[in-house]
Amino acid sequence: MPPSLxxxxxxxxxxxxxxxxxxVSPPPALLSPPASAAPVGGxxxxxxxxxxxxxxxxSPVLGDESIxxxxxxxxxxxxxxxxxxxxxTLAGPIGLYRISTAEVGPTNHLRLALHGEFFQSRNFxxxxxxxxxxxxxxxxxYTVHRNVELFGALLTASNRNTRPPESDxxxxxxxxxxxxLVLGAKGQMPLARGVNAGFELGLKxxxxxxxLSFSAGSTSLWFGPLLSIDMRRxxxxxxxxxxxxxxxxxxxxxxxxxxxxGTTIFTQEVASFAYGIAGNRFRMGLGLEAPLESVLPxxxxxxxxxxxxxIVTSNPDHAFDAYMPPACGSNYPCKYNRDExxxxxxxxxxxxxxxxxxxxxxxxxRSAGYGYGTPLPPYNVVFGMSFPLDIDAFRRPxxxxxxxxxxxxxxxxxxxxxxxxxxSSKGGTPVAGAIIxxxxxxxxxxxxxPDGSFESAGLPPGPTDLEVSAPGFExxxxxxxxxxxxxxxxxxxxTPKVQTGNVRGKVADGEGRGIEASxxxxxxxxFEAKSDGSGLFSAALPVGAYKVMAExxxxxxKEAQLxxxxxxxxxxxxxxxxxxxxxxxSLNDTGITLKKPIKLKAGATSLDPKAxxxxxxxxxxxxxxxxxxxxxxxxxxxxxxGPGAKDVTQKQADxxxxxxxxxxxxxxxxxxxxxxxxxxxxxxxxxxxxxxNRRVELHVVK
Numbered sequence: 001m002p003p004s005l006x007x008x009x010x011x012x013x014x015x016x017x018x019x020x021x022x023x024v025s026p027p028p029a030l031l032s033p034p035a036s037a038a039p040v041g042g043x044x045x046x047x048x049x050x051x052x053x054x055x056x057x058x059s060p061v062l063g064d065e066s067i068x069x070x071x072x073x074x075x076x077x078x079x080x081x082x083x084x085x086x087x088x089t090l091a092g093p094i095g096l097y098r099i100s101t102a103e104v105g106p107t108n109h110l111r112l113a114l115h116g117e118f119f120q121s122r123n124f125x126x127x128x129x130x131x132x133x134x135x136x137x138x139x140x141x142y143t144v145h146r147n148v149e150l151f152g153a154l155l156t157a158s159n160r161n162t163r164p165p166e167s168d169x170x171x172x173x174x175x176x177x178x179x180x181l182v183l184g185a186k187g188q189m190p191l192a193r194g195v196n197a198g199f200e201l202g203l204k205x206x207x208x209x210x211x212l213s214f215s216a217g218s219t220s221l222w223f224g225p226l227l228s229i230d231m232r233r234x235x236x237x238x239x240x241x242x243x244x245x246x247x248x249x250x251x252x253x254x255x256x257x258x259x260x261x262g263t264t265i266f267t268q269e270v271a272s273f274a275y276g277i278a279g280n281r282f283r284m285g286l287g288l289e290a291p292l293e294s295v296l297p298x299x300x301x302x303x304x305x306x307x308x309x310x311i312v313t314s315n316p317d318h319a320f321d322a323y324m325p326p327a328c329g330s331n332y333p334c335k336y337n338r339d340e341x342x343x344x345x346x347x348x349x350x351x352x353x354x355x356x357x358x359x360x361x362x363x364x365x366r367s368a369g370y371g372y373g374t375p376l377p378p379y380n381v382v383f384g385m386s387f388p389l390d391i392d393a394f395r396r397p398x399x400x401x402x403x404x405x406x407x408x409x410x411x412x413x414x415x416x417x418x419x420x421x422x423x424s425s426k427g428g429t430p431v432a433g434a435i436i437x438x439x440x441x442x443x444x445x446x447x448x449x450p451d452g453s454f455e456s457a458g459l460p461p462g463p464t465d466l467e468v469s470a471p472g473f474e475x476x477x478x479x480x481x482x483x484x485x486x487x488x489x490x491x492x493x494x495t496p497k498v499q500t501g502n503v504r505g506k507v508a509d510g511e512g513r514g515i516e517a518s519x520x521x522x523x524x525x526x527f528e529a530k531s532d533g534s535g536l537f538s539a540a541l542p543v544g545a546y547k548v549m550a551e552x553x554x555x556x557x558k559e560a561q562l563x564x565x566x567x568x569x570x571x572x573x574x575x576x577x578x579x580x581x582x583x584x585x586s587l588n589d590t591g592i593t594l595k596k597p598i599k600l601k602a603g604a605t606s607l608d609p610k611a612x613x614x615x616x617x618x619x620x621x622x623x624x625x626x627x628x629x630x631x632x633x634x635x636x637x638x639x640x641x642g643p644g645a646k647d648v649t650q651k652q653a654d655x656x657x658x659x660x661x662x663x664x665x666x667x668x669x670x671x672x673x674x675x676x677x678x679x680x681x682x683x684x685x686x687x688x689x690x691x692x693n694r695r696v697e698l699h700v701v702k
Contacts, residue, residue, distance in 0.1 A: 113385065523541070
């Protein structure tokens with residue numbers, strides 16, 4: 001039983017020559033043009049920047065012709081772009097993939113190319129089918145005259161369509177087409193600098209379906225004008241882009257290749273796609289290429305893009321009347337447009353001399369209605385290789401020029417040179433841009449390269465004094481002995497200048513009175529300063545990050561962080577509280593330890609004096625250690641509070657945070673977290689264990 005089709009594709013009633021509409025599945029539409037459509041175009045070549053002059057025999061001439069040893073004037077090389085840049089399209093003429101360029105290449109120039117095309121999709125031609133197509137193209141072109149090109153192509157195709165069994169299927173699963181032949185000619189004519197026009201005529205001979213011969217009645221042809229614009233030649237500093245336009249009319253007689261009378265539209269659709277059967281049509285194409293090697297000689301790559309549009313002019317196929325007005329629109333969608341569009345993206349790369357590899361893809365934009373041809377595949381992959389051959393090179397005489405020179409030794413040198421390397425004394429890194437001055441020779445200065453190397457100009461023999469200077473380094477003086485017979489080699493180590501910044505401030509007690517204190521700066525260079533009787537101090541330090549410790553007898557040590565920036569002034573003040581250090585409170589790497597743990601009741605709204613005394617010492621530690629970024633206060637409880645344990649501990653943690661903030665600790669430096677009973681120290685199985693789990697932990701983050 002034939003497969004069913006999507007509801008928007010099945011015709012309301014079958015045409016006279018088709019099965020019932022419930023079994024009809026015209027193509028879903030989309031992708032590249034049919035394999036039989038004679039594509040036009042090919043790879044671009046950088047156009048010459050000056051029109052070539054031509055000799056009497058039609059060959060281009062570059063300058064004056066040389067005379068060979070035999071007395072025959074040799075044929076000069078092509079005076080234009082490299083012959084390697086002229087490559088055939090998928091149909092034979094010079095161009096991109098399916099866009100012809102309005103040029104023919106140098107005389108006696110042969111171009112060969114081999115390409116493959118691949119496409120595979122499901123539900124493409126018939127509902128629940130799998131369609132796989134592979135095309136092979138061998139193309140060639142030959143320039144017989146400076147304005148005329150002959151071209152051709154041998155085409156093969158293999159298309160496999162698999163779908164659920166059909167009792168009346170007429171087409172074989174695998175359809176092969178061998179030996180389709182394309183022959184044609186193209187002429188070109190310059191219109192202006194960088195602008196060429198041309199005309200192309202092509203014939204396509206389809207091989208017969210039933211035997212090994214051409215189907216004469218199926219021979220098709222196309223003809224139309226071409227235009228190419230090389231934007232590099234439109235003025236100085238032109239853009240490396242070339243634009244090509246093609247317009248032609250394709251007289252397509254491929255419908256005579258196969259008689260579909262009495263076959264299902266399944267068979268007609270699959271076979272038409274496999275053999276490339278289509279109708280007469282106008283074809284329009286626009287191509288854009290970017291020959292990158294014209295601006296980057298080391299990058300012989302040419303990306304290109306093509307846009308194609310076709311309008312079918314032949315009458316629709318009555319086998320698909322269900323999709324044409326007035327039959328369509330009720331049970332079936334109207335698919336009667338005559339136009340189809342697709343784009344092609346590709347690139348070429350010359351890998352060795354003229355041998356070129358290329359790859360690209362066709363992407364369908366819109367297919368014609370079912371009555372005007374098979375749908376465009378949603379994609380079509382193209383890949384291949386090309387090779388151009390300059391036949392004139394084989395018959396061009398080889399001119400050998402020999403130059404005989406009498407060797408005369410150079411005069412002995414009268415001057416010598418000094419060379420060397422300038423590096424930093426710290427790390428040995430090269431010093432670029434250092435100036436080497438020669439005493440007594442104001443015009444004898446040279447600068448070092450990025451690798452720190454230098455070489456002086458010619459200097460008279462004997463001792464020479466040099467002075468080396470560079471920004472950010474101390475100057476250095478040295479001497480060298482100049483010898484005309486060899487290079488005097490010296491190495492220079494420059495000492496970096498120390499960049500410094502200033503810091504000033506005051507050390508005071510808790511009452512604001514200045515005190516004498518010792519300040520230790522620990523960083524790139526350790527340094528110590530002292531404050532005077534009024535507590536004031538100042539110091540100049542090398543650039544970098546420092547840890548500063550303020551110490552005074554009878555006061556706890558206070559620490560702070562300091563960043564010294566070159567040529568800057570920093571203000572740093574210390575307040576040393578003159579109460580004794582609480583031995584019960586200590587700071588370690590992970591937190592603050594309290595010998596007398598803080599104990600809070602479940603509903604406490606204030607802190608008892610013992611807890612306040614402990615927290616006063618915690619505030620002192622936070623105040624004295626500026627490197628502590630934050631303090632995490634964690635309150636824990638046992639399981640006696642049940643689900644409300646977290647609320648109880650959150651209130652306790654908030655109470656401790658509020659006290660520390662009241663003591664001058666920034667709110668952002670204290671985080672209050674109520675943990676509840678989630679993290680017990682010991683199992684909550686006895687009153688003693690529960691008491692241990694009711695605790696406060698203080699964790700620091702540096």
